[in-house]
Amino acid sequence: MDLQHSDKVFAGAIPEVYEALMVPMIFAPYAADMAARIAALQPRRVLELAAGTGVLTREIAGRLPAETLIVATDLNAPMLARAEQAGTSRPVHWREADAMALPFADASFDMVACQFGVMFFPEKGRAFAEARRVLVPGGTLIFNVWDQLEFNAFARDVTGALATLFPDAPPEFMARVPHGYHSQAAIEQDLRLGGFQSSPVFETVAATSRASAARIPAVAFCQGTPLRADLERRGPDALGRATDHCEQALLEAYGDGPLAGPMQAHVVMVTAPAG
Structure with missing residues (x-):
């Protein structure tokens, strides 16, 4: 399996580690932020792309009225299965x-949302075209992307280790994919x-990632993301060595005990053409 393919694979043990460790550590604060933005617009039909294990899905399900349609999608069946297993507060x-070939009719939704997923789309312009197609005229596309690696402490430190x-x-998955799509000019072009046609609205949102011990981010990044496939290709003991090495580096940087580090992302909102 080449890197371009494995960069998008969330399978095997990854969904469970991702949900247990990555979600509370870095994704939950941004899910709450995005869900509040979505709820403020009072959509009636919401399509979520790249839902992963459902952290944003759970947030919007808890904030939107029961009559609001929510359709949550993902290309990775194991991630979607984990999301269904976790469940939501309402159906x-x-x-x-x-996301690049959506199985929905034109103008089916008045909002399309995606949390930290567009970075994984091989053809982003094509995915945005599909989002525009399924949106009603004047509907809203909202998504977020991670800022540069240097502004996201745990990802930066693991990559450095x-x-x-x-x-x-050096394994470059974190810089190449999750933190590789932060340019406002590139996003506007796509x-x-x-x-x-309208100018997107960008807002940079800073937050804090937290973990109870250095082992948590070490396992989360090395074993709960597609970085795992790259590490496993390096030998039978590489995943374990990498996890232990990252833990030690984080201990040296943050000490023995709870740790906290800054993280930063951009929220992007854009309106579909009126007709």
């Missing part, structure tokens, strides 16, 4: 779907390719 529709462990071929 939502779960659907396996490719792995570079010292594998100096000849939105125009997708047919969005």
